[in-house]
Amino acid sequence: MIIFVLALLVQAALVRAAIEDLNGKRPVIGDCIQIALRSFLPTLGIGILIIVTLVVAVFVMVFIAWVIPPIGWLIGLALAFIPAFMWLISVSVSVPIAVQERLGVFGSISRSRALTKGSRWSIFWLLLIIGVAAMLIQAVFTLFFGLAVATTGGITGVGVLVGALGSTLVSTIFSTMLSVTIAVTYVELRQVKEGTSVDELAQIFS
Template sequence: IQERRGVFGSMSRSRALTKGSRWSLFGLFLILIIIAMIIQWGILLVLVLFGGLIAEIGAALVQTVVSMVLSIATAVSYVELRQAKEGASIDELAEIFS
């Protein structure tokens, strides 16, 4: 979004940035998703015992935390890939995320 490349330009950019790292990125996100699901199921099993509103609120909170962790992992992966591929400075990256 920040680089304003459009759909096809963004896909090309993604392909260039992830070249040589696709399987490790896939593995990282697969592991994160599996861990998140296990934690989420464990917490939700406990919350279901309380039932009703507590379970609903708990499920929403757990999903919020899981979404935040996955979003942070995505942002960190982007920063690391940019630094590795292009030598992007911290100031440039801070500008993107500010």
Template sequence: MAEAGEGRYEIASVISRSFETVRSNLGLFAGLALILSGVPAFALNLWQTSFGVNLNAAQPDFSALLSAAYLGPLFVGWLVAMVTNAVLQASLTRATVTHLSGEKPVFAQCLTVGVSMILPMIGIGILLALGVGLAMLLLIVPGIILWLCWSVVVPVYVQEKVGVIEAFGRSMALTEGSRWRIFLTMLLVLVGLWLLSIPVGLLTVAVAATGSVIAVSLVTAIVSALGSMVMVTVQSCVYVELRNVKEGVAPADLEAIFA
């Protein structure tokens, strides 16, 4: 339950705000997502497909999967994806908050913010994965609860200019009393993305039927990048909503407070 005197977290407000933000800045958001997530994913998908290991075969060649020729580039690709994903999260978070503050986000400025935060963003990603992963090993529910507690750690760090550890504590404080609504928000967004994935899946099957490895890798990468774009934007809007209902900070005031 929320504490007395606090506002009410509105799921509809978060979702509508998220998609209005994307719609108003589609070129910027899609551009960031495709460059920072789509391109690395496309390269990795293309390489894995062209390597020729078929995991769906009756007797897949696992020796090839354990070879240095496969694991080496896979590890490099994973490192590149980790770095670009960190930049993407910070860049899109900054772009979302800037838009909701009434200003026009600029590609170069948002990308610069993302690049400047590479190392701490990677640290946040590792700590988040380790914490939630370990909690998931105990039971699914504790892992979900911990993820909800830390669900706005990225926008907290990007916007409030606090330390990494402090950002985790701040996220826990902001989400307190609203976690089940945050869960429903994310669930609705995931269901929406799943429904949209059905026609995309049919398109992928049709593309695969052509035998074009490049086309299949391209479609898969684009879908993955745009899904990441939506999720990061929603998390940023959750943060903005929490600041509003818990502290009375309107979106237009966020930039002034932390300028």
């Protein structure tokens, strides 16, 4: 939960950084952090709703699978998990909206659903590509680490530390990429659907 909240705060900070960068300015770290902290409560609220949605979807899917074996998994997937996943795609830019437009939790979610309408499949494929790339690189790292352990005849304290740091580094890189992608997606949606320039977006923070 703590890691998830921190990830949302990082995403909030990257919204500011992405807009400043797209506007040809150099992002100021302190400014980005200040804006992320200012948006902490709505960001946390959005994060909690996302977690609750996923938990409920998994619970319903497992319950249906238990009640109607052996095809219950497919029914649960169709009735619970897939709709929940598509809802998550529709609210994928809620955090940038909460940071940029300050609409609160439910206002940001509603705004995200309106803004992503007609573009959700594009967002889905974009996020899928990033997710698959992350899993592949993580798998390659795990494979090489496993080979290194097998070659040395066992795992040492240093090996554990290197493995943990490497795995954390890979996760951090792709979390950052995901956050930047969502922030840029928000900017692109505003530009395409509403003709809002990057300069106009940046002025809100001034």
